[in-house]
Amino acid sequence: MAANARYSLPPGYNNHAANGAGGKPALPHIDDVVALPTDVDIKKPLKSLLEQAEMSLRQSEMSRDFNRPALALKDFIRASVITVQLVYHHKDYLLLKEGRGDLAMRHNSLMTRIKQQSDTYDQIKKDIIADNKRTGVLPRSQKSGQLQLNGNHSSATPTPATTTSNGHAVTASGKVKPKVQPKPQSLQGNAVPGHGRTSSSNNANFDLAARFANLRGPQTTPGQDPRIKTHPILPLKPAGPRDMPPSPQRSEPSAVNEVPSLPKMPDAIYHPARGSVSSDAGRPPATTPRGSFSRATPTSSLNNMPSPVSARQSMEYFPPVPSNTTGSKLSPQKPAANDETDTIAAEELFQAMKQSGSVLIIDVRSRAEFDEGHIMSSSTICVEASILLRDNISAAEITESLVLSPNQEQSQFNRRNEYELVVFYDQDSEEIPRSPRSSDDMVIVSLHRALVHLNYGRDLKRPPRILKGGLDAWVDLMGSASLQTTSLNSSSHVPTSRARSGTFQRRRSKYIRPLRADEVKVWQQTLENEDISANQPPEYHRSTESFLRRFPPVLTEQESMTSSPATEPPPRYSSLNSIDPYTDLPSPPTRPAPSVPRLSYGSLSHTSDEADRFEEPVAPRQSVRVKKVPEQMTGDGYRLYTGLNNPHNWCYANSTLQSLLASPDFGKELSDSTWSTEYRAPKKDTEKIEHAQLMIRIVSNLFHWMSTGNLEVMKAQTLMDYSQHICKKSRSNAQFGGTQQQDAQEFMSFLMEHLHDETNSRRNRKGNAMQPNTKSQPLLYAAVQYWYNHLQYNESIVDKYWRGLELSTVKCLDCHTKTYTFSPFEWIPAPVALGSTRQTLEQSLHQHIANNTLDDFSCDKCRRNTRAMQSISFARLPPLLCVCFRRFNYNQATGDIKKSTAPVTWDFNDFDFSPYFFENGNGRPPPGTGDQHAYEGPFRYECYAVIVHAGSRTDNGHYFAYVRDQSTHDPYAWLCCNDSRVTRVRIGSGDRDDIQNEVFKSGQDRVPYLVFFRRKG
Known part of the structure; x- marks a missing residue:
């Protein structure tokens, strides 16, 4: 487009080319x-x-x-x-x-x-x-005249040029030597200040040219012998009486058009940058009198044509601003990062760290989560949310608050302005929130504001970036092995309630990873095939011969007419050395393997195979020869209680599934599929397909067939295959569904995470619950308010049955100010001291909530480190409770894990949790509270399931479960579910058949690990 007519020329511009x-x-x-x-x-x-x-x-x-x-x-x-x-x-x-x-x-x-x-x-x-x-x-x-060399004079003068009205320069006539015109006004003042020798520099250039002209000898004439090649032969016709016509324009003298025997123009050592400054321009030596970006005047150069480099640079002057790169070799290499955005992808962060760029990485999660695993780098520090949630906190105040952190972390944050790039992250945030709605959003906004707007005296070289997708995105790219753990001894950090309870709160979304559309389609097809096969009506046979013809047994061993009877189970490792008087009897012949296998109920086989040898018998009164499965009497007749087959160390899953199925209302809601109409999982903004709810569909299908009472043994093949697929996709250390033993509590948390995500009707909302104001309202009202805030983002089947609230109270011993923090929980850790002989459940819970002295608590009111007292209590109790005995202790010095085998006792039919509720459960929630029963005492519960562990570690040994017999009203009738073996037992009756003491401890290391309670009344 043409220039605007209202523009005026800058001062000093000669209006010779005006043509507008x-x-x-x-x-x-x-x-x-x-x-x-x-x-x-x-x-x-x-x-x-x-x-x-x-x-x-x-x-x-x-x-x-x-x-x-x-x-x-x-x-x-x-x-x-x-x-x-x-x-x-x-x-x-x-x-x-x-x-x-x-x-x-x-x-x-x-x-x-x-x-x-x-x-x-x-x-x-x-x-x-x-x-x-x-x-x-x-x-x-x-337009500058070209430098001419005249042999009749001792000095060289430039040929002047005039400018026509159209802006073109022409050479003056050779008949009259023009006067030397003064320097145009627009070029005045362009000399480098401080030297004071602009005219002397020009004279020196003229003297140098004259000296070279004298060295070439006298001026040649048209009649000179052409063999004397002192200079090119000029045209014969002179342009005037004294001077020859101007020679054709030529470039800078070179060896091509000069006599080798005569002196040459010396090569330029340094050629100043023209038109622009880029990486192509080199820096002159330190002794060069002119600056590295000086430009020579047009009359000082023998070549008035711009070089290709300068011509290109003149049209590409504006580099991206701001830019820290120059052509100097002394400039440090900068990490690759785009200054146009405030986010950085995991791949870009990896490239920035790979290029040896100095990158400061800030983890804004809790110290406990930071110690469990953070991005592996020597410049990774932790700034907790409790620090960043202060009002308008500045970067300097953050530095002061890190006095309790390791020394190197405080020093690294103090030198934040020296790093080429600063990146911060949490668990899964995608961007810096524009309108924060939760405490997690406020943490991110607060840190960004402190680094950008409240960072006085230490401004960053580049704007800080947030890692897109958080730590989850980094693990997806690099794997869980790229995370670095921190020893608790290396930090003097104040332990929070989460850190205090060890594994009480797991990292959120540890196993939740979205599946691709093709993966979802495969698993949906698997479930549909199971439904088709399971919904086929059973075929009843009138005679034994008809049944055997239709369903002959399928044996895994080689078929033989002299093989062992089909009714005999394979030998188990505990009975290999025992003597069975019936083994010497002749065996009846067996028929060949069938051409069509018996029907399968959704990959949940009701046949037993040789893998049953992994089962461990726990009831010595039972015969090891015959597997007795109890029958349940109902109004419709006899029903079988289904056991679960254990082919590959699946006892941790079998015991957990039996306990969850026995959970009142929870197991029934899953088994009869009423959840499908009550819980809808909306799609998140980052997801491309609707949530398939695969985990809850698989568990619901399994519970449905286990509760029918028609099958003696089933195999949770689909559930374990799907669990193994998820673990491999999430690169988790735990590999559920594989051949190795796993932790039963970990598997339960794994299931709970997926059931919560697949039934959370508000999963598409971003944020977390805000902490309530505890100064202007009673604590019970504050607990109700926090649970209401929690339900704004979480409303699932897990929240309905399993989640409660824990209240952490920290009291400063100097100013006596109390700080309250609410947090949800799904299970309660009960410590069991190593070396203790015997203790009660009450004693274990008192150890969990006992006061804990903090020697370096950062008090907001005192504005310094003080001593404080921390205590734990419950603020809301759910209908179902799970208590996990913390029996395993890790020795950091030796790297060994030791298990406490001390028996823990409790009343199976009546246990009161009221003493562990704040105010002993005597408060009253505000009127109109939806689940008022969860805040009002007394909190009396009865035990309905126990998972027992036998072994020295959680990843070895054997798990089995005791569950209440729901087919009878006898309070002492229980079932022992040891994989496929299900037997009747009595617990708490006090008679000779009571095995209550064996549940508390039997053998050397067979003790309870998980205990399940339901609220009474």
Whole structure:
């Protein structure tokens, strides 16, 4: 587009090329406007350079306001070159990096203003280029006369050039030697200040050219012998009485057109940058008198044609601003990061760390989660949410708050301005929230505000970035092995309620990973096939012969007429050395293997195989020869209680599934599929397909067939296959569904996480529950308020049956101020001391809630580190409770895990949790509370399931479960579910058949691990 007619020329521009319509002058050529400024001296003090840049920027803005685009662009270029380029090569740049005085603030302010105005000046540059095309103006570098060598004189003079009305230069007539014109006004003042020898420099150049002219000998004539090749033969016709006509324009003298025996023009050691500064321009030696960005005047060069490099640079002057790169080899390598956004992908962070760029990584999760695993880097620090949730906290205040953290973390955050890039992350945040709605959002916003706006004296080189997807995205890219754990001894950090309870709170979404559409389709097809096969009506046979013809037994061993009876189970490892008097009897013949296998109920086989040898018999009264499965009497007749087959160390899953199925209302809701109409899982913004709810569909299908009472033994094949698929996809350390033993509590948490995610009707909402105000309302009201806030983001079948609230109270011993923190829980850890002989469940729970002294608590009121007392209590109790005995102790010195085998006793039919509720459960919730029963005592529960562990570690040994017999009203009738073996037992009756003491402990290490309670009344 043409330049606006209202623009005026900058001062000093000669209106020789004016050709615009209406007599308006044309704008100067773009090459003259974007030429590198020559009035800047890098040897000046850094403060003077910044003042010159500020003045140039102000003049640029003023010229732009007065419609002088060429002058505005020229001043803007001067300010940009000083700020973006020269400052980084100044000898005092290190002082600027350290943030001493106000120099760093002034420099950052200049960088910000230049970045904000770069688009405006890009448009001005386009307008000038358009005006140049319209008017046909040429750059001044092509109008300078060419240097001539005259043999009749001892000095060389330039051939003057005149400018026509159309802007083209022509050579003066050779008949009259023109006068030397003075330097144009527009070129005045372009000499490098401080040298004071502009004219002497030009005279020196002329003297040098004259000396070389004298060395070439006398001027040749047209009649000279052509064999004397002192210089090229000129045309025969003279242009005047004294002088020869101007020689054709030639480039800089070289060896091609010179006599080798005569002296040559010395090669240039340093050629100043032309038109722009880029990485192609080298830095001169330290002894060079002119600055590294000086530009020689047009009359001092023998070549008036711009080089290809300078021509390219003249049209590419504006680099991305701000930029810290120059052509100097001393410039450090910067990590790859885009300054246009406030997020960074995991791949980009990996590349930045790989390029040896200094990157400071800040983890804003809790210290406990940080110690469990964080990004492996020597510059990874932890800034907890409790620090960042303070009102308008500054970066300096964050540094002071890190006094309790390891020394290197505080030092690294204090030197945050020295890092090329600062990245922070939480568990799974995608971006910096624009309108925070939860405490997690406030943590991110608070840190970003502190690093950007409240970071006085230590401004960062680049804006901080948040890792897109958080730690989950990093693990997806690099794997869980890329995380680094921290020893608890290496930190003097104040333990929080979560850290205090060990594995009480798991990292959220540890196993939740979205599946691809093709994976979901495969598992949906598997479930559909199971439904088809399971819904086929059973075929009843009138005779034994008919049944055997239709369903002959399938044996895994080689078929033989002398094989063992099909009714005999395979030998188990506990009975290999026993003597059975019936083994010597002759065996009846068996029929060959069938051509069609018996029907399978959804991959939940009701046949027994040789893998039953992994089962461990626990009831010595039972015969090891015959497997007795009890029958349950109902109104419809006899029903079988289904056992679960154990082919590959699946006892941890079998015992957990039997306990969950026995959970009142919870197991029934899953088994009869009423959940499908009550719980809908909406799609998240980051998900491409609707939630398939695969886990709850598989568990519901399994519970349905286990509760029918038609099958003696089933195999949870589909559930374990799907669990193994998820573990491999999430790169978890636990590999459920494989051949190795796993922790039963870990498997239960694994199931709970998926059941919660697949039944959470508010899973598409972002954020977490806000902590309530505990100063203006009673604690019980605050607990109700926090649970209400929790339900805004979580409303699942797990919240309905299993989740309660825990209250952490920290009291400062100096000012006696109490700090309250609410947090949800799914199970309760009950410590069991190593070496104790016998203790009760009450004693274990008292150890969990007992007061704990904190020696270095950071009190917000005292504004210093004080001693404090921490205690735990319950603020809401759910209908179902799971208590996990913390029997396993890790020795950091030896790396061994020791199990406490002390028996823990409790009343199976009546246990009161009221003493562990704050205010002993005597408070009353506000009127209108939906689940008022969860806040009112007494909190009396009865035990309905126990998972027992036999072995020295959680990942070895054997698990089995005791569950209440729901087919009878006898309070002492229980079932022992040992994989496929299900037997009747009595617990708590006090008679001779009572095995209550064996449940508490039997053998050397067979003790309860998980205990399940339901609320009475």
